[in-house]
Amino acid sequence: MARSQNPANPTQAGRDVKEEARGVLQSLRRLFDQLGPIRLGSTILFLVLALLMARFSWSTPLIQDAERALYDMRASVFAPEVEKEDRIVMVVYNEDTLKLTGQRSPVDRTILAQALETIDAAKPKSIGIDILFTMPQDDDALLVSVFKQIQTPTYLAYADPKYNPEIGFAEHEFLAAFLSEVEGENLKPTSIRLNTDSDGVQRRWTPEKSDTPPFMAMALTKPNPKFSANEGAIRYLVPSTSDMPVFDKFPIESFADPATAEMLQSFIADKHVLIGGDFIDRDRFETPIGSITDLQSEDGKMIGLEVHAHMLAQLLNDDMPAIIPNWTLWAAAIIVAICGGLSALIMGNAAKVAGLLIGQFAFFLVFPFILHQIGVDTLSLPAFGWGLGWLFGYASVSAAARTINSKQRAFAQNALGKYLPKSIAGEILRDPEKLALHGEKREIFAVFTDLEGFTKLSHAIEPEMVATLLNDYLDRLSEVALEYGGTIDKFVGDALVCFWGAPLALPDDGERAAKAAYALYQAGEDFRKNVPEGVPAIGRTRVGMHYGDAIVGNFGGEGRIQYTALGDAMNTAARLEAANKALETKVLVSKEAMERTNLDWYRPMGKITLRGRSTPVEVFEPVPDWEKKDREAVTAVIAAHKQGDIGYIQALGAMLKSSKEDLGLANLLKRLEKTKNGESYALG
Incomplete structure (x- = not known):
């Protein structure tokens, strides 16, 4: 019968745990003593800063500029390419329209009414009008009549002064009254407000407010649960060829002119039509992709109507980038700070250490691009913050390690110095095998x-x-x-x-x-x-x-x-x-x-x-x-002595007369006189 083993002794296990805990405490105490409270406090502070930089770089002044630049690079490199987005058409007032109508602000409403009749007759999917009606005009009755008869689902721009400070009280009152008059089964108000980042670049969707109408892109399409929060990055499209824009754009007067209206109806049938302004002095936005998508823009900016078109296309494509959860960003920030600190402790071959450090930086640089390409919203990803956080973590631990190593080295060198020269002690500290x-x-x-x-x-x-x-x-x-x-x-x-x-x-x-x-x-x-x-x-x-x-x-x-x-x-x-x-x-x-x-x-x-x-x-x-000639003179005497020529010894005597205290030279003269032919003088 096999003998059962005795169970582990719980008392001994408890002692082992206590010994390990005591060892850890002693190590921590030595660490505190070696660093000192000031150095230890600064190390912890820098590690906390490393963590915060790796987490909040998007909201930190100056650093956020680098994050935006890196994001814009990612957005440009991986922007989806299309030959043409043929589900959306833009109809615009432009500078030629203003010259034709002789009216700049507000824009001519008669031409809008005439164009709407043509567009409505072509039976598009929807119409979105990015024009605010904030003051009365003589031709309002004509436009109101067209709005009331329109058959296409149409959404008319609305702006609340709480969120659009450029709208005055009187303008808002007229706008609200105008919308109330024309609103019906096929015409509803829509919010057109675009929120740019603090650097003036339009990168993200505008969050919807509960007390405002639905956002234009949302209003023009069926409800999409993924976009219900209306947050995250705009996925701008870029043309696959340089001679073709992403969206068709027609001047509004073309639809108001009977000579061209009927011909253009085929271009908008069963499509989403966006109507707005394309002016050189207003409603233009910087975007991450510059002027790639707007071939007619010389300043690299995009009109607000086209920004709405890109958001509408994103909705139609169901292209909602995956939002990175906050806990993931916190976890990544902690890992980055720890990696930076641990990297400062890496010892070994310089080439391998350098390769490891470069590899980590390459990861910080490349990984955000990979995430962006696979459909992750990197608009809140602290790519630059990761690098900076890693650097702060590395610097803080590296400085602490140098302090500890310096004290340990000084202690060791002082101990070794009792037995060895300092130079040898230094060699042993660099390579203990030499001991x-x-x-x-x-x-x-x-x-x-x-x-x-x-x-x-x-x-x-x-x-x-x-x-x-x-x-x-x-x-x-x-x-x-x-x-x-x-x-x-x-x-x-x-x-x-x-x-x-x-x-x-x-x-x-x-x-x-x-x-x-x-x-x-x-x-x-x-x-x-x-x-x-x-x-x-x-x-x-x-x-x-x-x-x-x-x-x-x-x-x-x-x-x-x-x-x-x-x-x-x-x-x-x-x-x-x-x-x-x-x-x-x-x-x-x-x-x-x-x-x-x-x-x-x-x-x-x-x-x-x-x-x-x-x-x-x-x-x-x-x-x-001594002068060179004097040294050469003595050399000549020694050479002559080897040859047996004792005449040169007299020259040595002459030198002694001018340097009577040169005991060594006098001793040499005596030795040469006692020897011949360069023989050795034996010391007794």
Whole structure:
């Protein structure tokens, strides 16, 4: 029989939940401590701003202009193309009509009455008249008679001064009385008000008011439940060919003229007829598609009658774009802000990160066009707001992350700095793998220093003063080494050990190392000239520099890591530093190092055999304050000595007379006198 398993321990599960909750709280507390209240508050504020921008960009000043421009682009690119919308015909008063009738405002009503008789006889589906009758005329009786006899369902323009401030009280009173007189079974009032956006562009339907007649496009067609709210974007049509407009447009006088009236009846039979004005100075609207649909317009604007025609065509096509619910826009805004914030935390390959960021921006740009093409109303879609919200989310979290990283980096570098040079600490922070315990063979410029007589001095003064002087001295030398890009290996008492070429090798390592070597000597001179009163005289700082192979890396075991260099380059540099004492020089540079510094400020100091080393070393001393001819003179002496010509040594003696304090040059003269044919001088 199988043994049943024990059920999970509920007490242990409760402890686990508490531990996880405690861990989360501790993480949040660390986050708060690292950011601080001001930075944390600003980060949250920017994230809230990112959310609001991604949601309300259509109603935010300045930003809404960008949203409108992007929408107009979408509306133009994906506007439905038609050869001709032959269910709707426009009959218009135009400038020629005004010249013919000699009457501009109000328009001639006799010509309207005559045209209506012709149009009504052609039996169209409906007639919509976008003309307001706001003042009496002599020919009103004729027009009223035609209206009362009309057989076609006809809708006459109405405007309420509450929503149309351009209509005065007296004008409205006459309009209401006129409509009351002519209203009947086949003639009803209709609202013609068009609402533009604040930039003057007609993009959207005008919401119907409960206290006004039905909107013209609604009145001319059968009720359509999808359009009952009368909201959303107008779907403008564009012509498929540039030589044909979307809607036929006829001058009204053509229908009033018996010579052409009968012929034109076939163009309006069984169609919706819209009658209105086509004037250059009024009732014209900017649209998202410019002048694409109105080939006769030179200013890119569309007459109000044609706007009504496009809305009527949209109703007839049952083309109601899907409205995006508010909750969807809120959800999208939250996702955008979160994506922006999370994107700031992406780490890894720069190309992949850049590709991911570019991909998100491409999505914000392309996705609204896709939605528009598949029939979604993008009039309220915050496309630009998404991009801006993402950017604010990215910036806020990025700034917070930089703050945290900076503090963590400072903490880590400070901790590592107790064991490693700052340059190495920085390398490890960038690439933690470099902390592994291993070494590699590198060619480096090694530099050793030593302060002459400091050990003896330390026995002559108080320990506190020794510590003060030593710290000051080593600080000065460290600053010099770091200034020239050196890696500080270690301090050995009053000696500084540093090198160039690891962990990073640069083309000018030799030049910087040589300049640092001489600057270390100068820093020592400044130090000994500024010691406190009562402190015995301090000797010179001696420097040795060599170029060669070394094993560079982390050594010391898991408990105590030291980044250091080992090998011949280090040993030779140390012996060169010590050789300064015997040669009475300040800075000694080996030939191997000198040839790689690209500097011409050296004088040769002969060939020497260092203690513990069998191979002789040609050494040089930097003398940047010497003239070129003097350096060449010493070089000529050394070359002559190699050839066994001791006559040149006298020239060196002559130079000493003009520089009696040059101990190094005097020492060179003595060594040359004791050797011949360029042989090495062995140091005891």
